[in-house]
Amino acid sequence: MKSTIHVATKQAYDVIVGQDLLDEVGQDIIKICPTASKAFVISDSNVASLYLDKIIASLRNSNLETAVYVFEAGEESKNSDTYIAILQAMASNFLTRTDVVVSLGGGVCSDMAGFAAATFLRGIDVIHVSTSLLGQVDASIGGKTGIDLPNGKNLVGAFWQPKLVVIDTNTLETLPREQIIEGMAEVIKYALIMDAVLYDLLKNTNLDEIITNPQLRYEMVRQCVLDKTDVVVSDEFDNGRKQILNFGHTIGHVLEKMSDFKLSHGRAVAKGMSIVLNASRKEGLCDAATNDNGIDLIKAYELSVEDDTSSELLAQGAMSDKKKRGGTVSLVVVSSIGEAKIVKKSIDELEAFLEARKEC
Ligand code: NAD
Numbered sequence: 001m002k003s004t005i006h007v008a009t010k011q012a013y014d015v016i017v018g019q020d021l022l023d024e025v026g027q028d029i030i031k032i033c034p035t036a037s038k039a040f041v042i043s044d045s046n047v048a049s050l051y052l053d054k055i056i057a058s059l060r061n062s063n064l065e066t067a068v069y070v071f072e073a074g075e076e077s078k079n080s081d082t083y084i085a086i087l088q089a090m091a092s093n094f095l096t097r098t099d100v101v102v103s104l105g106g107g108v109c110s111d112m113a114g115f116a117a118a119t120f121l122r123g124i125d126v127i128h129v130s131t132s133l134l135g136q137v138d139a140s141i142g143g144k145t146g147i148d149l150p151n152g153k154n155l156v157g158a159f160w161q162p163k164l165v166v167i168d169t170n171t172l173e174t175l176p177r178e179q180i181i182e183g184m185a186e187v188i189k190y191a192l193i194m195d196a197v198l199y200d201l202l203k204n205t206n207l208d209e210i211i212t213n214p215q216l217r218y219e220m221v222r223q224c225v226l227d228k229t230d231v232v233v234s235d236e237f238d239n240g241r242k243q244i245l246n247f248g249h250t251i252g253h254v255l256e257k258m259s260d261f262k263l264s265h266g267r268a269v270a271k272g273m274s275i276v277l278n279a280s281r282k283e284g285l286c287d288a289a290t291n292d293n294g295i296d297l298i299k300a301y302e303l304s305v306e307d308d309t310s311s312e313l314l315a316q317g318a319m320s321d322k323k324k325r326g327g328t329v330s331l332v333v334v335s336s337i338g339e340a341k342i343v344k345k346s347i348d349e350l351e352a353f354l355e356a357r358k359e360c
Contacts, residue, residue: 001018001019001215001218002016002017002018002019002021003016003017003018003222004016004017005017005222005225005226005229007141007161007229007232007233008233009143009161009232009233009236010236011143011161013161013162013163013164013165014032014164014165015140015141015164015165015167015225015229016028016164016165016166016167017136017167017169017218017221017222017225018167018168018169018218019168019169019170019214019218020168020170021166021167021168022051022054022055022058022129022166022168022171023054023057023058024058025055025058025059025102025127025129025166026039026058026059026060026061026062026064027058027061027062028127028164028166029059029062029064029100029102029127029164030062030063030064032127032163032164033098033100033125033127033163035098036064036098036099036100036125037064037065037098037099038064038065038066038067038093038095038096038099038100039059039064039065039066039067039099039100039101039102040066040067040068040069040089040090040093040095040099040100040101040102041055041056041059041066041067041068041069041101041102041103041104042068042069042070042071042086042101042102042103042104042105042109042112042113042116043068043069043070043071043103043104043105043109044070044071044072044073044074044077044105044106044108044109045070045071045072045073046073046105047073047104047105047106047109047131048068048070048104048105050171050174051104051131051171052068052070052104055102055104055129056068059102067089067093067095069085069086069089069090071085071086071112073105073108074108075108075148075153077108077112078108078111078112078147078148079147079148079149080147080149080156082112082147083112083115083116083147086112086113086116087116087119087120090116090120091120095120095121095124096121096124097121097123097124099124099125100124100125100126100127100163101113101116101117101120101124101125101126101127102126102127102128102129103126103127103128103129103130104129104131105129105130105131105132105135106130106131106132106134106135106139106179107132107134107135107138107139107140109135110128110130110135110139110140110145110162111139111144111145111146111147111154111157112145112146112147113126113128113145114126114128114143114144114145114146114158114160114162115145115146115147115156115157115158115160117145117160118145118158118159118160119158123160125163126160126162126163127162127163127164127165127166128140128162128164128165128166129166129168130165130166130167131168131171131172131175132172132175132179132183133172133175133179133180133182133183133184133186133187133221134179134182134183134186134265134266136167136169136172136183136221136224136225137183137186137187137190137221137224137225137228138186138224138228140162140165140167141165141225141228141229141232142228142232143159143160143161143162143232144157144159145157145158145159145160146158167221167225169214169217169218169221169222170214172211172217172221173214177211180207180210180211181207181266181267181301181302181303182264182265182266182267183266184207184210184266184301184302184303185248185265185266185267185269185270185273185298185301185303186224186266186269187202187220187224188202188270188273188297188298188301188303189245189247189248189269189273190223190224190227190228191297191337191338192247192273192294192297192334192337192338192340193244193245193247193332193334193338193339193340194227194230194231194244194338194339194340195223195227195338196337196338197223197338198220198223198224198227199293199297199337199338201216201219201220201223202220202297202300202301203293203297203300206300206301207300207301207302228245231244231245240342243330243332243342244332244340244342246330246332247273247276247332247333247334247340248269248270248271248272248273248276248332249269249272250272250318250329250330250331250332251271251272251275251276251314251318251354252265252268252269252270252271252272252273253268253272253317254272254313254314254317254318255268255271255272255307255309255314256268257317258309258313258317266303267303267304270298270303270304270305271303271304271305271306271307273294273298274294274295274298274305274307275307275314275354275357276331276332276333276334277290277291277294277295277334278291278295278357278360279353279354279356279357279360280333280334280335281360282356282357282359282360283353283356285333285335285343286333286334286335286336287336290334290335290336290337291360293337294334294337311351311352311354311355311357311358312351314350314351314354315347315348315350315351315354316347318331318350319347319350327346327347328344328345328346329344329345329347329350330342330343330344331343331344331345331350331353
């Protein structure tokens with residue numbers, strides 16, 4: 001099973017989604033970067049121990065020289081120290097502008113490797129080989145790269161499109177269950193905001209089947225890649241459509257920060273989606289069935305919808321988040337399954353809107 005999805009932005013590239021693709025990465029790279037003589041592979045400690053040997057063998061089989069940088073797995077590594085260490089390793093390995101960087105890992109790896117590639121020698125090619133569910137359905141596509149600062153997440157970065165994205169959905173076999181659940185929050189988001197077919201697929205299966213059935217996993221990830229690609233391509237010139245991808249995130253980010261990041265991103269987004277769904281029903285922005293179906297789907301994938309957060313604190317937090325414009329917050333709401341729209345709220349309106357969820 002394999003399909004190639006073309007991302008037809010100005011700097012176009014392909015996303016190859018399939019099963020057992022790692023042995024072919026070398027050939028794929030040579031096709032797309034024929035002048036490359038060296039591949040600089042960046043990976044984290046968990047993923048490297050599982051898949052690095054395979055990738056290196058594939059690159060060498062395609063006559064590419066290889067060099068490797070492995071960082072300690074986890075968001076804590078997505079910082080300026082690791083970024084500088086990566087750049088220094090690139091320089092020590094005499095990487096040139098015709099060579100390529102290969103990220104092998106989840107979203108932390110593609111964000112940091114993408115940023116290093118965007119800035120080393122003012123920009124060299126990067127290929128993402130994505131291995132986490134969040135990476136496969138979201139982080140590896142769209143060209144956003146960056147690192148965290150002590151002041152906040154993703155504060156430094158660049159837009160840098162990959163030359164190719166390789167998504168081997170069989171790598172999800174080794175992804176811990178909790179990471180699958182976290183990634184499912186983004187998968188559910190696509191289903192609710194834009195993809196009723198994906199909604200049906202998710203509704204008619206369950207977490208265990210997704211974890212154990214390779215064909216199903218492939219189909220689900222492929223559908224999400226099509227969704228993200230659709231949004232990225234249709235909003236290349238910033239007409240605002242990609243804002244729909246923020247569904248659950250505006251409130252989710254506030255919950256994440258309020259918990260001092262003890263609540264994970266995926267779980268925070270799930271709560272954010274459920275809060276907005278409940279509030280939308282009360283305000284007549286969606287009907288009861290949409291609300292119930294959305295909440296049931298979130299719960300079915302072992303994501304908690306419990307919340308007793310103060311509406312005032314949520315509204316204040318959302319106002320200080322980066323999505324506010326001119327004293328209003330843009331909030332994505334789901335009007336029916338597979339359809340989203342954006343509503344603008346002042347801080348008082350937002351607080352009242354959020355408070356109404358408690359009557360649900
Ligand atoms: P991650 O890269 O840290 O991966 C999560 C964990 O899973 C890590 O411990 C990793 O080692 C492990 N892992 C990954 N693949 C594995 C596999 N196949 N088998 C076993 N273990 C594996 O985090 P993530 O959840 O993939 O991504 C989160 C990051 O992505 C955040 O930093 C976030 O800001 C970023 N992100 C970026 C974008 C974007 O558009 N650039 C979008 C969403 C998220």
